[in-house]
Structures are given as structure tokens and as C-alpha cells.
Amino acid sequence: MELLGLKGPADGDWARVRALQYGQLHKTVLIRTVAHALAAAVTVSVFVSKVPVWLFGLWLVAAVAATWNSVRIDRSLADIDRRAMTKHEFRRQALGVAGSALVWAAAMILFPPYGGQAEHFALWTLVAMLIASSASILSSAPMGTVVFIALTGSTASTSFVLSGDYGFAAVTLAFITLAISGTLDSARTYLSARIAEAGVAEKDEVVSLLLREFQENEADWLWQVDPNRRVRSASPRFAFALGKDPAAAEGLPFIQLIAGDSWDSGQFHPSIYDLAERLKRRESFSNLLVQVIVGTGRRWWELSGTPMLDENGSFIGYRGVGSDVTEQRESDEKIAYLARYDTLTGLPNRLMLTEALGEAMRFADQWRSRCAFLMIDLDRFKSVNDSLGHQVGDRLLAQVSQRLKSVISENEQCGRLGGDEFAIVISDASNEGAVSRVAEAVIEALSQPYDVDNHKLYIGASVGSALCPKDGNTVEMLMRNADLALYRAKDEGGGIHCRYEPSLHANAEERRKLELALRNAIGKQELRLHYQPVVDAKNGTLVSFEALLRWQSKDHGFVSPGKFIPLAEDTRLIVPIGEWVLYEACREAVRWPGEIKVGVNVSGEQLLEPGFSTNVVRALVDSGLPPYRLEVEVTESIFLRDARTARQTLEEIMALGCSVALDDFGTGYSSLGYLRALRFSTIKVDRTFVQGAAQGSVESLAIIRAVVAMADSLGMTTTAEGAETAEEVALIKNLGCTKIQGYYFGRPMEADEALKLIGRKGRVAAA
Structure with a gap:
């Protein structure tokens, strides 16, 4: 029923399926017209002297009218493969075929009584030929063909029954059954092929679109090297990325072209070493990030490559694609920087300090040493912000960060926690007095006068410290205890360094309850x-x-x-x-x-x-x-x-x-x-x-x-x-x-x- 069009397909569009079936129908119009004309001519030659002229004339007029109507309908479907077929057009085409079938069915009933058995069989032969041609030529549109076969064949069988040829009537029924079955099989094969063709065409269109996008995207290119890793068939876009003419790049070592000035010294970026090793091992790679030095300067490329083999399985080089991802790389680096560094001072932020403290604690635990965390709060900074504005305060914080950098060594890392709070991680605090020396140096450096926008500013610093593992064995605990020590330093007037003591935790708990x-x-x-x-x-x-x-x-x-x-x-x-x-x-x-x-x-x-x-x-x-x-x-x-x-x-x-x-x-x-x-x-x-x-x-x-x-x-x-x-x-x-x-x-x-x-x-x- 779905094949005939009497029911919509379960996984498709009825109109689209009909368009695929009837799309080529208009191309068979001439053949079908000639076939009906020859059949009509033979019929005239057989029955012209036997059938009354008036009856024969009416039949011929009906045959011409039916054929012309069917041709007109089929030609109106010439553009059906570019649009959806309507159910009205589907019914009109089936009725047009039915009209032609009725003309020949009428001949099978009206003409045999005026002739003998030979004329009867001759007329059936003509009709059988039309049935066979319809089953062959019109199998793409099975509904019309089935209608034609059913009407003409059943009428022919009836005419044999009326003339007493019962055996031939049965043979006729068998013939039309086989014709209808063959028509449906052919229609199914044809429709499957058309659906497959449509799918391939759609995929070809998608591939063409992707290729067009690839060709139009100037950031991507194709590259190819021979077994000696020398450039072959350099595309214009690849040569442009290298900053050379295609002819100048041809035959040169690929690594030399992307290594730039470092080729002579042999001091390549690690990513170039990685690429060279992969090419040497003849292994596939995808989205490999490589830092190159080309005519436009230092860039980041993303390369993918696959080894090529000939028909004998021998290695004949590499082929791959590449793209310039410098802007994306710089954007990613900027995002990573913003996530780990303070934008105002350039110091590590809380996240990075936390990671550094965690690493220092792991190192201390591994080597049975000590590390320390110092929290620093600026004294009287709030008054500067309130009286002179946040812009002056920001410039003051920038100067504070420079002074902090100047007093720390490789053993320490300083950063900004937020606001006017800073911190220092001391990786190795095993030496006696190391924490006190750093704290005193910080207080001394930050207490010196500042010149900001023609203002002479005086602030100070208070420091609280905690040691690992003595004062805490987790990052959170050590930071909290250093904060408690800082709070005590502020309570005592500021400008001093206080170490964490267990009593401070009790004081903090008392304050919370208070x-x-x-x-x-x-x-x-x-x-x-x-x-x-x-x-x-x-x-x-x-x-x-x-x-x-x-x-x-x-x-x-x-x-x-x-x-x-x-x-x-x-x-x-x-x-x-x-x-x-x-x-x-x-x-x-x-x-x-x-x-x-x-x-x-x-x-x-x-x-x-x-x-x-x-x-x-x-x-x-x-x-x-x-x-x-x-x-x-x-x-x-x-x-x-x-x-x-x-x-x-x-x-x-x-x-x-x-x-x-x-x-x-x-x-x-x-x-x-x-x-x-x-x-x-x-x-x-x-x-x-x-x-x-x-x-x-x-x-x-x-x-x-x-x-x-x-x-x-x-x-x-x-x-x-x-x-x-x-x-x-x-x-x-x-x-x-x-x-x-x-x-x-x-x-x-x-x-x-x-x-x-x-x-x-x-x-x-x-x-």
C-alpha cells in the first residue's frame, strides 16, 4: 500500500516518495503515445470491415482523447522531482491512465462479437503487448500501471468467458497477476534506487559544502612530505602560511621550514621535537600543537597527519592538514593567566597561592621539612582609599606588589588574596628564624613612604604566619590559622608579626559566640x-x-x-x-x-x-x-x-x-x-x-x-x-x-x- 501510494511510508514523506516515483514519467510520453497509436492502427486494420463505422469512429475518438489527456497529465509532472507531489496530482494521473484502460477494455467487449476467434485473440495480443509495455516502462509509477493492467486484463478475461474460452480466460488472469506482481517488484527496485541516489546526492552536497568551507577558510591548508620529510606539492595556502612562494618551499625539509632561525642552532621548541619524532616513527597524529617560526613571526600551528602507503604497502610520505591557531592560543593563555594571576598587581591570585601552598606542604611531608604561610594586611590602606579614591589606592597596591617581589627569594612566592590582603608561601621554612626574617623584611619594606600622584603616603603592614605541619596539615587549616594570627597582629595595633598559637583559635571561637x-x-x-x-x-x-x-x-x-x-x-x-x-x-x-x-x-x-x-x-x-x-x-x-x-x-x-x-x-x-x-x-x-x-x-x-x-x-x-x-x-x-x-x-x-x-x-x- 505504501508502494502504490495508498498509504504514507512509516519513515518517510509521502509527497517526497511520490516525487521520486513520478519524476521520470514525462520522459516516456512519446514512447507510450507511439505504442498506443500502433496498437490502434492494427486494431483498425483487423476490425475495419467487420465493426460498424459509427461504433469504430466513436472508439477512435475516445482513444485519441484518452491518450491526449494522459499525455497532458504526465507532462504536467515534468518538474515533480524539484517539488512535492500533491494527492490531487496523484489521483489525476491514476484517473488519466484509467481512461486509456477503459478505451481498450471497451474494445475487448464490443469488437469480438463482430469477428471470429482469430480477431478476438489478435485484439487480446495487442492489449497484452500494451500491458507488458506498461509494466516495463511505467513501473516507476505502479499505481497507474496496476490500474491499467487490472482494468484491461479483467475485461479481457471476461470477454473470453463470454465467448466460451474458459481456459484462455484463466490464462489471462494468471498473466495479469504476474504482470501486476512484476510491476510491484520493479517499482520497489526503482524506488529503492532513487532513494539511494537521493541520499548519495545529499551526502555529496554536504561534502561539497564542507570542502567549500575548507577552501574558503584561509586559516587552513593541506601539507605533504616525501619519505625524506621534504615538502612536496606545496599548496598556495600552505606556502602563504610559511611566508614563501610555493616553488621556494618545494623540496625543503619540513622541520627546517617551520623551525626558522633555530634550525641553524638546533635549539628547537619542544613541540617541534615532538613533531619530528612522530614523523620519524611514521605514526599518525591529530591536532598536534606546534610552535613555529615562519615569515610572519612566531606562530602556533595545529597539525594533523597520516602516513601514505603505495599499492605495495611501502611508505611514500605524509599528508595532513594544518591551521594557524595563534589567536586562539593567545586567548587561551590570557584566560589561563587571568584565572591564576591578579590583573591589578600581576601577582599570583588566591587560586595559584593555594596550589603553591599545597605543593609546598606535599614537599614538606615528603622530605620531613617545614613550610610556612604568611598573610599580610596593609595598615591604614582603607583611609587612603576613602580619602583619595580607589584609583590612587590601586596605584598604591601596584607599588606594594613591587616591594613584595623585591624582598622575596626563590624559596618564597608572594601573591594577592584580594583587597589589601597579600600572602607569601615559604617552600622551605626549616631554618630557624626564616619566617621572622621574611615577615620583618616585608613590614620594613611596606612601611616606607610611597609617592603616588604627587601624594606622600604612609601605610604599614601586619603579618600573621602559620607553620606546616605544626600549625596545620591541610591548606585550609594553615590559611585559617595564619589569618587568626594576622587578626591578632591587627588587634595589637598593627605593624607587627604574630605567629599562630592554639589559643588564637579559642579566641576566634569565643568571638564567634560573642x-x-x-x-x-x-x-x-x-x-x-x-x-x-x-x-x-x-x-x-x-x-x-x-x-x-x-x-x-x-x-x-x-x-x-x-x-x-x-x-x-x-x-x-x-x-x-x-x-x-x-x-x-x-x-x-x-x-x-x-x-x-x-x-x-x-x-x-x-x-x-x-x-x-x-x-x-x-x-x-x-x-x-x-x-x-x-x-x-x-x-x-x-x-x-x-x-x-x-x-x-x-x-x-x-x-x-x-x-x-x-x-x-x-x-x-x-x-x-x-x-x-x-x-x-x-x-x-x-x-x-x-x-x-x-x-x-x-x-x-x-x-x-x-x-x-x-x-x-x-x-x-x-x-x-x-x-x-x-x-x-x-x-x-x-x-x-x-x-x-x-x-x-x-x-x-x-x-x-x-x-x-x-x-x-x-x-x-x-x-
Whole structure:
């Protein structure tokens, strides 16, 4: 059924299969027309005197019409092999053949009664000849042929039955059965051949396309050498890749052509040695990467080659293909470089340092020696980034990397972990003091002044180290322990080298637990505010309280502010904690008489947080505290990160009516520019200057006098911190400070105690 077209093929396209069957049908039109014309002529000669003229004339007209219609239909299918055949065209062609078959079937029924048995057999002979020719010529289109054979043959058999020739009727049926079977077999063979031809043509088209792409791709070429490895039949493209004319390359040794200047010295690239060995061993190779030196310079080629043999099996040379992959190779090398090196400094990155440390640890384990890992963090680098910008910071890091390279030997490898963190792997640290010498050399080199964009910059370095196998037997453990040692070096002020100690791990674990507890401190109501009084230096009258944060943890007991405040700032927990302090201080200050202020310390993380001034407004509104009774205390360090944002936020707070105090003036990064840009209400003199002045320090006395004089000229008040004795109080008064704060007048106290202190009239007595 699929072959006849009455059913679609299971694994093909019906229209495409029919197009293959009927594609050559139009070429047989002339032969079939001549055959039908001769058969009609013979029929006329046999029956012209026996059959009535009118009947014969009608038959001839029908025969001509049927033949003409069939020819017209077949010629319309001349282009069917270039398109898909429709089912309408398929049915029309079958009906056209059926029309011709009906003409001859009518002759087999109508003409024999007018003649004898001989005329009957003669007519059947003509029809049998047409059946045989159809089965032979039209087997490619089996549906039409089967229709013709079935109609004419069955009618012929019927005519023999009517004339009483039953045996011949049976023979006729056998004949048409064989004809139909032969037609189907021929059709199957023809169609299989056409499908195979179509497949081959499609493959030829694909191969041609690939060859065209190969020929059009100027980066590829063919190469061939003889048994002596000399170039033969040099293609123009291969010669172009060599930078020579094809004639000049012909007959020269292949290795000499690609070795360039190194041919004379014999010092080839290892890849050329590899290629030469493969050619010598006469083995096939594929995608062999070779560095060559040709007319265009040093290039990378990818070569594939296969030995050639003659009909006797003798080796006659090599033939292969090649392509220039220099750009791809350079791109791969660049990607590999970026994956293992820091783009800013050119030093190995964390990945490469990790691999180097792993290799050093394996070496130490094999030879029972020691290796070391040093982590380096730059001191005060963040202030450079914040004040001068990241471009200056990047140039500074580049200079740092050059200094690191200058202090290490072949036994060490330095790299950048990220940010301002660097590291050094010491492959052999067996010598006593090797780690300390490297660490001290690093600190000394990195602490020297830098000149960057006309800026004289001073930074330092802190170093933490860990030894293998003493301090860890895995890469991760050694790096972690070196990081803990570095953290300790930073805690101790920086600029020093610390070795790892087991206690550091315990400290880190304690810090982790402390951070976890601090995150839940507000929810568990473990935080408290204590208030330290600030008095007028002239008469001792209470003027304000400074709100100081305290933490009584249920798990850790009382935790010193010097311990948990830095932790809160490192983890940014200071933002929610600071917001709670602001709200709580304002709520408590409302209970005090109208002239007493409350001072709240604000960290840089809070001040630079978007919407901080909105939080101040909300705290004042919710508590009902007048703005003039809130004093925000900040340190100079806030201006080093983002001076513009800090200044804008402080101006917004001042616009509300709040006052701003500059705390710890003179201990950090003092700059008169801050005082000129912002109208601080108070400058607070750090306790270290007060205690130094009390001990007779000339420098401390000079600093306090300068601060007081400057504040007076700018219309600001001064608060001296840390007054603990009557002598210190007297000294502060003599130096001209406006206000005094310290244990002499009161330690930080609970809110209720502060309220009782306010209730006392007059001066605040010495504590």
C-alpha cells in the first residue's frame, strides 16, 4: 500500500516518495503515445470491415482523447522531482491512465462479437503487448500501471468467458497477476534506487559544502612530505602560511621550514621535537600543537597527519592538514593567566597561592621539612582609599606588589588574596628564624613612604604566619590559622608579626559566640544605657549626660564596651544597636529638667547609613524631646570614608536644632578643615591629654591650650574628659576648658541614679 501510494511510508514523506516515483514519467510520453497509436492502427486494420463505422469512429475518438489527456497529465509532472507531489496530482494521473484502460477494455467487449476467434485473440495480443509495455516502462509509477493492467486484463478475461474460452480466460488472469506482481517488484527496485541516489546526492552536497568551507577558510591548508620529510606539492595556502612562494618551499625539509632561525642552532621548541619524532616513527597524529617560526613571526600551528602507503604497502610520505591557531592560543593563555594571576598587581591570585601552598606542604611531608604561610594586611590602606579614591589606592597596591617581589627569594612566592590582603608561601621554612626574617623584611619594606600622584603616603603592614605541619596539615587549616594570627597582629595595633598559637583559635571561637549573642542582645533586653555627668567647669553645675552603652549578657556575663563595640562595628550590628541607643537616650532624657542635654555617640557606620537623619527625627518625635537637648557625638574618622555624605548628614541634624560634638579630637586624623566646614558645638579633649598634662607633659599642655584657644575663636565650647582628681580638675579650669567630664564628678550610672543626681540642687559634689 505504501508502494502504490495508498498509504504514507512509516519513515518517510509521502509527497517526497511520490516525487521520486513520478519524476521520470514525462520522459516516456512519446514512447507510450507511439505504442498506443500502433496498437490502434492494427486494431483498425483487423476490425475495419467487420465493426460498424459509427461504433469504430466513436472508439477512435475516445482513444485519441484518452491518450491526449494522459499525455497532458504526465507532462504536467515534468518538474515533480524539484517539488512535492500533491494527492490531487496523484489521483489525476491514476484517473488519466484509467481512461486509456477503459478505451481498450471497451474494445475487448464490443469488437469480438463482430469477428471470429482469430480477431478476438489478435485484439487480446495487442492489449497484452500494451500491458507488458506498461509494466516495463511505467513501473516507476505502479499505481497507474496496476490500474491499467487490472482494468484491461479483467475485461479481457471476461470477454473470453463470454465467448466460451474458459481456459484462455484463466490464462489471462494468471498473466495479469504476474504482470501486476512484476510491476510491484520493479517499482520497489526503482524506488529503492532513487532513494539511494537521493541520499548519495545529499551526502555529496554536504561534502561539497564542507570542502567549500575548507577552501574558503584561509586559516587552513593541506601539507605533504616525501619519505625524506621534504615538502612536496606545496599548496598556495600552505606556502602563504610559511611566508614563501610555493616553488621556494618545494623540496625543503619540513622541520627546517617551520623551525626558522633555530634550525641553524638546533635549539628547537619542544613541540617541534615532538613533531619530528612522530614523523620519524611514521605514526599518525591529530591536532598536534606546534610552535613555529615562519615569515610572519612566531606562530602556533595545529597539525594533523597520516602516513601514505603505495599499492605495495611501502611508505611514500605524509599528508595532513594544518591551521594557524595563534589567536586562539593567545586567548587561551590570557584566560589561563587571568584565572591564576591578579590583573591589578600581576601577582599570583588566591587560586595559584593555594596550589603553591599545597605543593609546598606535599614537599614538606615528603622530605620531613617545614613550610610556612604568611598573610599580610596593609595598615591604614582603607583611609587612603576613602580619602583619595580607589584609583590612587590601586596605584598604591601596584607599588606594594613591587616591594613584595623585591624582598622575596626563590624559596618564597608572594601573591594577592584580594583587597589589601597579600600572602607569601615559604617552600622551605626549616631554618630557624626564616619566617621572622621574611615577615620583618616585608613590614620594613611596606612601611616606607610611597609617592603616588604627587601624594606622600604612609601605610604599614601586619603579618600573621602559620607553620606546616605544626600549625596545620591541610591548606585550609594553615590559611585559617595564619589569618587568626594576622587578626591578632591587627588587634595589637598593627605593624607587627604574630605567629599562630592554639589559643588564637579559642579566641576566634569565643568571638564567634560573642557575635551570635550580640545579635540577640536587643531582643533579649540585655543592653542598658548608663549616663555619665558633664559639668560646667566654672561652677560645677550639671549641664548634660553622655549616654554610654553597657551589655550584661546572660551567657557571657558583663562584656566590656571595648570588646563588643569594635565587634559590633565589624559586623555592622552597630547600626541597629545605635538606633536603639538613640531612641532609648531620647526617651530617658525627657524625664530630665529642660536645660540638661543628653549626648549620644554615633559611629561612622550609622552616620553613613541612608536615612540616619530621619531616624533622629523619629526618635525626637516619638520621645517628645526638644532637638536642642540632643547632642550627637562623632569622631574625626567618619570624614575619612565619605566626607561629603558625613557632612551632609551632620548639616541635616544641625538644621533640626541638634548640636554636634567632635569627640576624641587630636587622637586620630585631626584636620582643621573639619572645623572650618562644620560648626561643631563642642570639641572634646581626650583623656590622654588631660592625664598627660596632669603629669607635666609639655606636649599635652600645649595641645590643650591650642584646642581651647581655637574653640574660643570659633565660638565652640570644650569638654575635657577623664578628670579623676581634684588636681586634674583645677588644671583643667586653669587651662580654660568650658566643661569637665570624669570619675571625679561621677561614674556612668543607671538611669534612675542619674535622675536622683539631677534632683540635687546646685553644684555636683565630687564622687
